[in-house]
Amino acid sequence: MSEVAQETDSPGYGLLGLAGAGVMTALAAIFIYVPTEKTEGIIQRIMYFHVPSAWIAFFAFFIVFLCSILFLWKKEREWDIYAHASAEIGIVFCTLVLITGPLWAKPVWGVWWVWDARLTSTLVLWLIYVAYLMLRVQSEPGSTRARYAAVIGIVGFLDIPLIHFSVLWWRTFHPSPKFITTQGLGTGNDPSMNITLLIALGAFTLLYFLLMSLRVRLERMKDEIDRIKKERLYSH
Amino acid sequence: MNNLGYLFAVNVFVWGGVFVYVFSLVRRSHSLKKDLDLLKETLKKDSSHE
Numbered sequence: 557m558s559e560v561a562q563e564t565d566s567p568g569y570g571l572l573g574l575a576g577a578g579v580m581t582a583l584a585a586i587f588i589y590v591p592t593e594k595t596e597g598i599i600q601r602i603m604y605f606h607v608p609s610a611w612i613a614f615f616a617f618f619i620v621f622l623c624s625i626l627f628l629w630k631k632e633r634e635w636d637i638y639a640h641a642s643a644e645i646g647i648v649f650c651t652l653v654l655i656t657g658p659l660w661a662k663p664v665w666g667v668w669w670v671w672d673a674r675l676t677s678t679l680v681l682w683l684i685y686v687a688y689l690m691l692r693v694q695s696e697p698g699s700t701r702a703r704y705a706a707v708i709g710i711v712g713f714l715d716i717p718l719i720h721f722s723v724l725w726w727r728t729f730h731p732s733p734k735f736i737t738t739q740g741l742g743t744g745n746d747p748s749m750n751i752t753l754l755i756a757l758g759a760f761t762l763l764y765f766l767l768m769s770l771r772v773r774l775e776r777m778k779d780e781i782d783r784i785k786k787e788r789l790y791s792h
Numbered sequence: 793m794n795n796l797g798y799l800f801a802v803n804v805f806v807w808g809g810v811f812v813y814v815f816s817l818v819r820r821s822h823s824l825k826k827d828l829d830l831l832k833e834t835l836k837k838d839s840s841h842e
Binding site: 597598599601602605609645648651652655656660662763767770771777778780781784785788 | 795796798799801802803805806809810813814817818820821824825827828831832834835838
C-alpha cells in the first residue's frame with residue numbers, strides 16, 4: 557500500500573483529541589472562568605474568538621510566506637503543498653476575523669465597519685490571499701502556477717506588518733494591542749484575561765495543525781491520483 | 793440585537809465556519825479516496841490482463 561493511502565487510513569486521532577480538548581478548555585475559560593469586563597460587559601468576550609482567529613490567519617500566512625520562499629529556493633513540490641494548504645486555512649480564519657470584528661464593533665462603536673487603516677489593510681490581506689487561491693484554481697497545475705502563487709504568497713505577507721503597526725502609525729478606530737505592548741506581554745490586564753487569551757490562542761493553534769494535516773493529506777492524494785494517471789498514460 | 797445576541801452570533805460564525813470547512817475537507821477527502829481506489833482497481837485489472 558502506498559504512503560498516501562496509508563496516511564488516509566489514519567486521520568490523526570491524537571491531534572483531533574488534543575484540538576478537541578483545547579477547544580473545550582478554551583470555551584470553559586471564556587464562558588465560566590474569566591470574569592466579565594467592566595467597561596464593555598459580556599460583549600468583550602468576543603475578543604477571545606477575534607484575536608485567536610487573527611493570530612491563526614497571520615500565522616497561516618506566515619507559513620505561506622516561509623514555504624513559498626523554500627519552494628522558490630529548493631523547487632520541491634512539498635513546500636508548495638504546505639503553502640497552498642496554509643493559505644486556504646488562513647483565508648478561513650481571516651474571513652472569521654472580518655465577521656467577528658464587525659459583530660464586536662457594532663455594539664461598541666455603533667457602526668459595523670469603518671474604513672480605518674487596520675480594518676482596510678486586513679480586508680486587503682483577505683483579497684490578496686483570495687487572489688492567491690483563485691490563481692491556483694484558474695491556472696493549469698504545474699511549476700509555473702506554483703511559482704506565480706509563491707510570489708503572491710511572499711508579497712501578500714508584507715501586508716501583515718502594516719496591519720500590526722497601523723494602529724500605532726495612524727489614528728484608528730481599532731484599539732492598540734492590549735496583550736503585546738511595549739511594556740511587556742499582557743501588562744495591565746487582569747491575569748485571568750491573559751490566561752484565557754493564552755488558552756484560546758493555544759486551542760486555535762492546535763485547530764490550525766489539525767486542519768493543516770487534513771488539507772495536506774488531501775493535496776497528497778491529488779498528487780497520487782495524478783501520478784497514477786500519468787503512469788497509465790505512458791504505459792499505454 | 794442585544795449584546796448576548798452578538799456574542800451568540802460570533803460563536804455561530806466561528807464554530808459553524810470551522811465545522812463547514814472540516815466537513816468540506818472530509819467530503820473532498822472521501823471523493824478523492826474513491827477515485828484513488830477506482831484507479832488502483834483499474835490498474836490491477838490492466839496488469840492481470842497483460
